[in-house]
Amino acid sequence: MRHHLVGFLAGTLFGLGLCLSGLADPAVVLGFLDLAGAWNPTLLFVMTAALTVTLIGYRIAFARGHPLWSSHFRVPTATAIDTPLVSGAVIFGIGWGLAGYCPGPAVVSLASARGEVVIFIAAMLVGMIAVRLLRVRFPALPMMGPPQRVSGKGAKNPTAGVRS
Amino acid sequence: MQSFAFAAIGGGLIGVAAVLLMSLSGRIAGISGLIAGLLPPQPAHDWRLRLSFIAGLLLAPMVLNALAVPNGIGAPMLSYAAMIPAGLLVGIGSVLANGCTSGHGICGLARLSPRSLLATATFMLTAMATVLVMRHVI
Numbered sequence: 001m002r003h004h005l006v007g008f009l010a011g012t013l014f015g016l017g018l019c020l021s022g023l024a025d026p027a028v029v030l031g032f033l034d035l036a037g038a039w040n041p042t043l044l045f046v047m048t049a050a051l052t053v054t055l056i057g058y059r060i061a062f063a064r065g066h067p068l069w070s071s072h073f074r075v076p077t078a079t080a081i082d083t084p085l086v087s088g089a090v091i092f093g094i095g096w097g098l099a100g101y102c103p104g105p106a107v108v109s110l111a112s113a114r115g116e117v118v119i120f121i122a123a124m125l126v127g128m129i130a131v132r133l134l135r136v137r138f139p140a141l142p143m144m145g146p147p148q149r150v151s152g153k154g155a156k157n158p159t160a161g162v163r164s
Numbered sequence: 165m166q167s168f169a170f171a172a173i174g175g176g177l178i179g180v181a182a183v184l185l186m187s188l189s190g191r192i193a194g195i196s197g198l199i200a201g202l203l204p205p206q207p208a209h210d211w212r213l214r215l216s217f218i219a220g221l222l223l224a225p226m227v228l229n230a231l232a233v234p235n236g237i238g239a240p241m242l243s244y245a246a247m248i249p250a251g252l253l254v255g256i257g258s259v260l261a262n263g264c265t266s267g268h269g270i271c272g273l274a275r276l277s278p279r280s281l282l283a284t285a286t287f288m289l290t291a292m293a294t295v296l297v298m299r300h301v302i
Contacts, residue, residue, distance in 0.1 A: 058271075099250035
Protein backbone atom coordinates (compact mmCIF):
# COMPACT_ATOMS: atom_id res chain seq x y z
CA MET A 1 0.00 0.00 0.00
CA ARG A 2 2.73 2.46 0.91
CA HIS A 3 4.37 1.82 -2.47
CA HIS A 4 1.15 2.98 -4.13
CA LEU A 5 1.28 6.14 -2.05
CA VAL A 6 4.92 6.69 -3.02
CA GLY A 7 3.98 6.16 -6.68
CA PHE A 8 1.07 8.56 -6.38
CA LEU A 9 3.14 11.22 -4.60
CA ALA A 10 6.06 10.86 -7.02
CA GLY A 11 3.68 11.04 -9.98
CA THR A 12 2.06 14.18 -8.59
CA LEU A 13 5.42 15.89 -7.97
CA PHE A 14 6.63 14.80 -11.40
CA GLY A 15 3.48 16.21 -12.99
CA LEU A 16 3.78 19.48 -11.08
CA GLY A 17 7.37 19.72 -12.29
CA LEU A 18 6.29 19.19 -15.90
CA CYS A 19 3.54 21.81 -15.58
CA LEU A 20 5.65 24.49 -13.88
CA SER A 21 8.76 23.96 -16.00
CA GLY A 22 7.06 24.60 -19.33
CA LEU A 23 7.47 21.04 -20.63
CA ALA A 24 3.70 20.62 -20.85
CA ASP A 25 3.73 23.25 -23.61
CA PRO A 26 4.79 21.73 -26.94
CA ALA A 27 5.70 25.23 -28.18
CA VAL A 28 8.41 25.40 -25.49
CA VAL A 29 9.71 21.91 -26.31
CA LEU A 30 9.75 22.49 -30.07
CA GLY A 31 11.35 25.89 -29.45
CA PHE A 32 14.23 24.10 -27.72
CA LEU A 33 14.53 21.55 -30.52
CA ASP A 34 14.52 24.30 -33.16
CA LEU A 35 18.18 25.26 -33.30
CA ALA A 36 17.75 27.09 -36.60
CA GLY A 37 14.88 29.26 -35.32
CA ALA A 38 14.36 31.46 -32.25
CA TRP A 39 16.01 28.98 -29.89
CA ASN A 40 14.29 28.57 -26.52
CA PRO A 41 16.71 27.23 -23.88
CA THR A 42 14.01 26.45 -21.27
CA LEU A 43 14.37 22.67 -21.64
CA LEU A 44 18.09 22.96 -20.91
CA PHE A 45 17.32 24.54 -17.52
CA VAL A 46 14.73 21.86 -16.77
CA MET A 47 17.06 19.00 -17.68
CA THR A 48 20.01 20.50 -15.80
CA ALA A 49 17.99 21.01 -12.62
CA ALA A 50 16.30 17.59 -12.82
CA LEU A 51 19.56 15.82 -13.57
CA THR A 52 21.49 17.57 -10.78
CA VAL A 53 18.89 16.65 -8.15
CA THR A 54 18.61 13.07 -9.43
CA LEU A 55 22.38 12.53 -9.71
CA ILE A 56 22.92 13.57 -6.10
CA GLY A 57 19.73 11.94 -4.77
CA TYR A 58 20.43 8.60 -6.49
CA ARG A 59 23.96 8.49 -5.08
CA ILE A 60 22.63 8.98 -1.57
CA ALA A 61 19.90 6.39 -2.16
CA PHE A 62 22.28 3.80 -3.70
CA ALA A 63 24.81 4.31 -0.92
CA ARG A 64 22.27 2.82 1.51
CA GLY A 65 22.39 -0.47 -0.40
CA HIS A 66 18.62 -0.89 -0.69
CA PRO A 67 15.49 1.26 -0.86
CA LEU A 68 13.96 2.32 2.44
CA TRP A 69 10.78 0.29 1.90
CA SER A 70 11.99 -2.46 -0.39
CA SER A 71 14.66 -5.14 -0.40
CA HIS A 72 16.34 -4.14 -3.65
CA PHE A 73 16.59 -1.52 -6.38
CA ARG A 74 14.82 -2.50 -9.61
CA VAL A 75 16.98 -0.94 -12.30
CA PRO A 76 17.72 -2.05 -15.88
CA THR A 77 20.54 -4.56 -16.15
CA ALA A 78 21.14 -4.35 -19.91
CA THR A 79 24.49 -2.87 -20.87
CA ALA A 80 24.70 -3.82 -24.56
CA ILE A 81 24.45 -1.09 -27.16
CA ASP A 82 22.05 -2.86 -29.54
CA THR A 83 19.85 -2.19 -32.54
CA PRO A 84 16.55 -1.76 -30.63
CA LEU A 85 18.11 0.88 -28.37
CA VAL A 86 19.38 3.01 -31.24
CA SER A 87 16.52 2.44 -33.69
CA GLY A 88 14.02 3.01 -30.90
CA ALA A 89 15.67 6.29 -29.92
CA VAL A 90 15.72 7.42 -33.56
CA ILE A 91 12.00 6.61 -33.97
CA PHE A 92 11.10 8.17 -30.61
CA GLY A 93 12.99 11.37 -31.49
CA ILE A 94 11.12 11.78 -34.77
CA GLY A 95 7.74 11.47 -33.02
CA TRP A 96 8.84 13.83 -30.24
CA GLY A 97 10.07 16.37 -32.80
CA LEU A 98 6.79 16.19 -34.73
CA ALA A 99 4.37 16.77 -31.85
CA GLY A 100 6.52 18.23 -29.09
CA TYR A 101 5.09 15.60 -26.74
CA CYS A 102 6.96 12.84 -24.99
CA PRO A 103 4.91 10.46 -22.81
CA GLY A 104 4.94 12.45 -19.53
CA PRO A 105 3.88 15.84 -20.87
CA ALA A 106 1.30 14.14 -23.11
CA VAL A 107 -0.35 12.44 -20.11
CA VAL A 108 -0.31 15.68 -18.10
CA SER A 109 -1.82 17.55 -21.07
CA LEU A 110 -4.87 15.27 -21.00
CA ALA A 111 -6.16 17.69 -18.35
CA SER A 112 -6.71 20.23 -21.13
CA ALA A 113 -9.29 17.84 -22.63
CA ARG A 114 -8.00 18.62 -26.14
CA GLY A 115 -8.88 16.03 -28.76
CA GLU A 116 -5.41 16.23 -30.32
CA VAL A 117 -3.84 15.08 -27.06
CA VAL A 118 -6.30 12.20 -26.74
CA ILE A 119 -5.47 11.10 -30.30
CA PHE A 120 -1.72 11.33 -29.57
CA ILE A 121 -2.06 9.21 -26.41
CA ALA A 122 -4.26 6.65 -28.17
CA ALA A 123 -1.75 6.32 -31.02
CA MET A 124 1.13 6.09 -28.52
CA LEU A 125 -0.61 3.25 -26.65
CA VAL A 126 -1.25 1.43 -29.95
CA GLY A 127 2.46 1.75 -30.82
CA MET A 128 3.51 0.47 -27.40
CA ILE A 129 1.12 -2.48 -27.53
CA ALA A 130 2.24 -3.34 -31.08
CA VAL A 131 5.91 -3.63 -30.09
CA ARG A 132 5.08 -5.56 -26.93
CA LEU A 133 2.92 -8.05 -28.85
CA LEU A 134 5.48 -8.44 -31.65
CA ARG A 135 8.20 -9.15 -29.09
CA VAL A 136 6.17 -11.99 -27.64
CA ARG A 137 5.05 -13.31 -31.04
CA PHE A 138 8.43 -13.05 -32.79
CA PRO A 139 11.09 -13.28 -30.07
CA ALA A 140 13.75 -14.21 -32.66
CA LEU A 141 13.58 -10.86 -34.45
CA PRO A 142 16.83 -9.10 -33.46
CA MET A 143 15.47 -5.67 -34.31
CA MET A 144 12.75 -5.99 -31.69
CA GLY A 145 15.00 -6.77 -28.78
CA PRO A 146 14.05 -8.55 -25.58
CA PRO A 147 11.69 -7.01 -23.05
CA GLN A 148 13.38 -4.91 -20.42
CA ARG A 149 15.02 -6.80 -17.59
CA VAL A 150 15.55 -5.24 -14.23
CA SER A 151 17.88 -6.27 -11.47
CA GLY A 152 16.40 -8.87 -9.18
CA LYS A 153 16.63 -9.51 -5.50
CA GLY A 154 20.07 -9.09 -4.05
CA ALA A 155 21.42 -6.91 -6.86
CA LYS A 156 24.22 -4.93 -5.35
CA ASN A 157 25.21 -2.45 -7.98
CA PRO A 158 22.33 -0.32 -9.26
CA THR A 159 24.60 2.18 -10.94
CA ALA A 160 26.19 1.57 -14.29
CA GLY A 161 29.83 2.47 -13.96
CA VAL A 162 29.58 4.27 -10.64
CA ARG A 163 31.57 3.04 -7.70
CA SER A 164 30.20 4.26 -4.45
CA MET B 165 14.03 35.31 -16.91
CA GLN B 166 11.06 34.33 -14.77
CA SER B 167 10.28 31.37 -17.01
CA PHE B 168 13.84 30.09 -16.58
CA ALA B 169 13.43 30.22 -12.80
CA PHE B 170 10.21 28.22 -13.14
CA ALA B 171 12.02 25.84 -15.48
CA ALA B 172 14.68 25.20 -12.84
CA ILE B 173 12.09 24.81 -10.06
CA GLY B 174 10.00 22.47 -12.20
CA GLY B 175 13.09 20.47 -13.17
CA GLY B 176 14.04 20.25 -9.51
CA LEU B 177 10.58 18.85 -8.67
CA ILE B 178 10.98 16.24 -11.41
CA GLY B 179 14.31 15.28 -9.83
CA VAL B 180 12.76 15.09 -6.35
CA ALA B 181 10.02 12.82 -7.71
CA ALA B 182 12.58 10.51 -9.34
CA VAL B 183 14.72 10.37 -6.17
CA LEU B 184 11.67 9.75 -3.97
CA LEU B 185 10.53 6.79 -6.07
CA MET B 186 14.04 5.30 -6.11
CA SER B 187 14.97 5.81 -2.47
CA LEU B 188 11.65 4.57 -1.04
CA SER B 189 10.49 1.96 -3.56
CA GLY B 190 13.60 1.30 -5.64
CA ARG B 191 11.95 2.18 -8.93
CA ILE B 192 12.93 4.14 -12.03
CA ALA B 193 10.62 7.09 -12.76
CA GLY B 194 10.41 6.38 -16.48
CA ILE B 195 7.00 7.30 -17.82
CA SER B 196 7.01 5.17 -20.99
CA GLY B 197 8.14 2.12 -19.03
CA LEU B 198 5.57 2.67 -16.29
CA ILE B 199 2.79 3.00 -18.90
CA ALA B 200 3.98 0.11 -21.09
CA GLY B 201 3.90 -2.21 -18.06
CA LEU B 202 0.13 -1.66 -17.87
CA LEU B 203 -0.51 -2.81 -21.43
CA PRO B 204 -1.11 -6.13 -23.25
CA PRO B 205 -0.02 -8.82 -23.69
CA GLN B 206 0.52 -8.99 -19.96
CA PRO B 207 0.28 -6.14 -17.44
CA ALA B 208 3.08 -6.22 -14.86
CA HIS B 209 2.34 -7.56 -11.38
CA ASP B 210 3.03 -4.11 -9.91
CA TRP B 211 0.33 -2.44 -12.00
CA ARG B 212 -1.08 -0.67 -8.93
CA LEU B 213 2.12 1.35 -8.36
CA ARG B 214 2.25 2.18 -12.08
CA LEU B 215 -1.38 3.29 -12.11
CA SER B 216 -0.83 5.34 -8.93
CA PHE B 217 2.03 7.21 -10.61
CA ILE B 218 -0.07 7.93 -13.72
CA ALA B 219 -2.95 9.08 -11.50
CA GLY B 220 -0.53 11.49 -9.80
CA LEU B 221 0.54 12.86 -13.20
CA LEU B 222 -3.11 13.47 -14.09
CA LEU B 223 -3.81 15.08 -10.73
CA ALA B 224 -0.94 17.60 -10.96
CA PRO B 225 -2.55 20.11 -13.36
CA MET B 226 -5.79 19.89 -11.39
CA VAL B 227 -3.92 20.82 -8.21
CA LEU B 228 -2.55 23.90 -9.96
CA ASN B 229 -6.01 24.74 -11.30
CA ALA B 230 -7.43 24.50 -7.77
CA LEU B 231 -4.69 26.83 -6.50
CA ALA B 232 -5.44 29.24 -9.38
CA VAL B 233 -1.86 28.83 -10.62
CA PRO B 234 -1.41 28.58 -14.42
CA ASN B 235 -1.08 24.86 -15.22
CA GLY B 236 1.37 25.45 -18.05
CA ILE B 237 -0.43 23.17 -20.51
CA GLY B 238 0.05 24.59 -23.99
CA ALA B 239 -2.04 24.16 -27.10
CA PRO B 240 -1.26 21.15 -29.32
CA MET B 241 0.88 22.07 -32.34
CA LEU B 242 -0.34 19.40 -34.76
CA SER B 243 -3.66 18.56 -36.40
CA TYR B 244 -5.71 15.55 -35.31
CA ALA B 245 -4.47 13.53 -38.30
CA ALA B 246 -0.80 14.38 -37.74
CA MET B 247 -1.02 13.34 -34.08
CA ILE B 248 -1.54 9.73 -35.20
CA PRO B 249 1.92 9.13 -36.73
CA ALA B 250 3.57 11.26 -34.02
CA GLY B 251 1.97 9.23 -31.23
CA LEU B 252 2.70 5.92 -32.96
CA LEU B 253 6.39 6.83 -33.36
CA VAL B 254 6.70 7.91 -29.72
CA GLY B 255 5.01 4.70 -28.54
CA ILE B 256 6.98 2.34 -30.79
CA GLY B 257 10.31 4.10 -30.21
CA SER B 258 10.05 4.35 -26.44
CA VAL B 259 9.22 0.65 -26.00
CA LEU B 260 11.93 -0.45 -28.46
CA ALA B 261 14.52 1.73 -26.71
CA ASN B 262 13.17 0.75 -23.26
CA GLY B 263 12.84 4.37 -22.22
CA CYS B 264 11.96 7.93 -23.10
CA THR B 265 12.93 11.43 -22.00
CA SER B 266 12.38 10.58 -18.34
CA GLY B 267 13.70 7.01 -18.15
CA HIS B 268 16.80 7.55 -20.28
CA GLY B 269 17.12 11.35 -20.22
CA ILE B 270 16.87 11.82 -16.46
CA CYS B 271 16.98 8.53 -14.52
CA GLY B 272 19.40 6.75 -16.87
CA LEU B 273 21.78 9.68 -17.16
CA ALA B 274 21.71 10.07 -13.38
CA ARG B 275 22.82 6.41 -13.13
CA LEU B 276 25.60 7.22 -15.62
CA SER B 277 24.27 4.50 -17.92
CA PRO B 278 26.07 4.43 -21.29
CA ARG B 279 22.91 3.06 -22.96
CA SER B 280 20.88 6.01 -21.68
CA LEU B 281 23.53 8.50 -22.77
CA LEU B 282 23.47 7.09 -26.30
CA ALA B 283 19.66 6.94 -26.38
CA THR B 284 19.32 10.52 -25.10
CA ALA B 285 21.87 11.89 -27.56
CA THR B 286 20.18 9.97 -30.38
CA PHE B 287 16.61 11.08 -29.72
CA MET B 288 17.70 14.68 -29.10
CA LEU B 289 19.47 14.70 -32.48
CA THR B 290 16.62 13.09 -34.44
CA ALA B 291 14.07 15.35 -32.73
CA MET B 292 16.15 18.42 -33.65
CA ALA B 293 16.56 17.12 -37.22
CA THR B 294 12.80 16.55 -37.43
CA VAL B 295 12.04 20.11 -36.29
CA LEU B 296 14.62 21.44 -38.74
CA VAL B 297 12.98 19.61 -41.63
CA MET B 298 9.41 20.45 -40.58
CA ARG B 299 10.04 24.15 -39.94
CA HIS B 300 12.86 25.16 -42.26
CA VAL B 301 13.01 22.70 -45.14
CA ILE B 302 9.44 21.73 -46.01
